[in-house]
């Protein structure tokens with residue numbers, strides 16, 4: 001049996017989850033569900049990144065201990081993923097004991113390899129991004145990534161010999177580590193410059209894992225966080241590690257590709273471990289045309305969206321509204337338009353129309369699958385395999401539109417006997433097959449369709465026309481108009 005190990009970034013718990021976090025996690029969920037549909041052995045990991053100065057500061061501002069803050073916010077992520085029907089296999093927290101001991105064990109390996117040395121860090125640091133910045137990278141004295149203020153740092157630190165692995169990393173990226181290509185090119189051009197060794201400890205941050213060779217330092221939060229992908233599998237001895245490592249795909253937002261495609265592989269090379277197969281970067285969401293921010297008050301809460309519009313509608317919107325690899329904009333009015341114009345007017349109405357007639361039909365539903373060509377099965381599968389979920393979902397809906405057109409043309413309400421049986425067969429089978437492909441995107445809608453059609457949970461092998469034998473029941477609408 002093939003295995004598939006997919007991860008999301010682990011999210012900072014200085015605050016609650018928003019639409020961006022939901023987006024990455026829904027993409028990972030769709031991929032995990034797709035691979036399960038193919039009967040693969042899937043491990044889907046998500047979790048929370050709980051150490052570092054940013055969390056320390058957020059806790060102090062809220063008059064809480066870091067532990068109180070991370071417990072509270074980590075729980076909010078779990079609640080959000082439950083609401084959004086996220087089928088993760090494991091939720092890791094970097095404050096979990098097993099993770100902390102794996103980090104220490106890993107550092108010992110890198111130390112023994114001779115890849116860690118003591119020095120002094122002189123430069124800048126962006127606290128919101130938890131990243132080191134050199135003087136030449138500053139843009140008008142601010143962080144080049146987020147434009148916020150940076151701190152000047154001069155402190156004793158331990159360094160990881162990142163520069164030693166530069167050539168191997170360039171090769172790895174040239175060989176296709178990063179999806180899509182534009183993000184790979186960006187990293188490759190950055191690698192044309194100097195690659196400096198990485199400061200991996202902070203003396204001035206106390207909310208972190210103690211550096212095992214000098215407890216007056218704590219481990220740099222990114223060095224700690226990246227290791228979640230191993231510790232979650234109970235590295236080094238766990239059976240999950242043996243079964244699932246290396247990761248098939250690390251999903252990330254475009255701003256953290258560098259950490260996953262340069263620093264992370266170098267860490268693994270140093271420890272002598274196999275490298276992940278892919279790092280996939282997706283684009284960013286703006287909200288109502290602007291960058292999301294607390295001060296603008298436009299942060300979209302995924303829990304609220306799921307409660308208001310249903311998990312499936314929100315999931316559908318996230319994947320349908322913008323190409324996976326591009327940036328896009330969220331607005332509540334376009335979410336409503338898609339629910340009314342697509343989920344209700346296309347999908348829900350098709351199912352209701354066909355089932356209303358099929359429910360009353362007395363004879364045997366049989367036919368010749370003349371509409372097989374309308375559902376572009378092969379293309380849909382190819383897009384799933386390319387991880388182009390946006391195109392896969394578009395094609396599924398294109399199919400649904402075509403079936404609607406077919407029903408309009410055939411006017412089954414005017415037909416009877418064999419002719420009617422044939423139109424019903426074609427429409428019901430097309431709906432059933434579409435529901436197989438919809439399953440990763442909208443799991444509970446697909447389940448409702450299966451129930452209406454009287455069939456059991458389906459897998460990809462069911463996506464073929466065959467004899468229709470069950471009794472159907474129209475039941476309630478899948479989606480209703482929202483105002």
Ligand code: ME8
Pocket residue numbers: 008009010011012013019020021023024049225226227228251252253254255256283284285286292
């Ligand atoms: O970076 N649009 O955590 P984080 C789309 N803890 N996706 C977005 C987004 C937006 N506007 N904003 C955030 C961290 N994301 C580290 C990761 S991994 C070892 C450590 C998503 O809480 C996107 O996936 O800042 C991005 O990479 C991630 O949230 C950043 O989450």
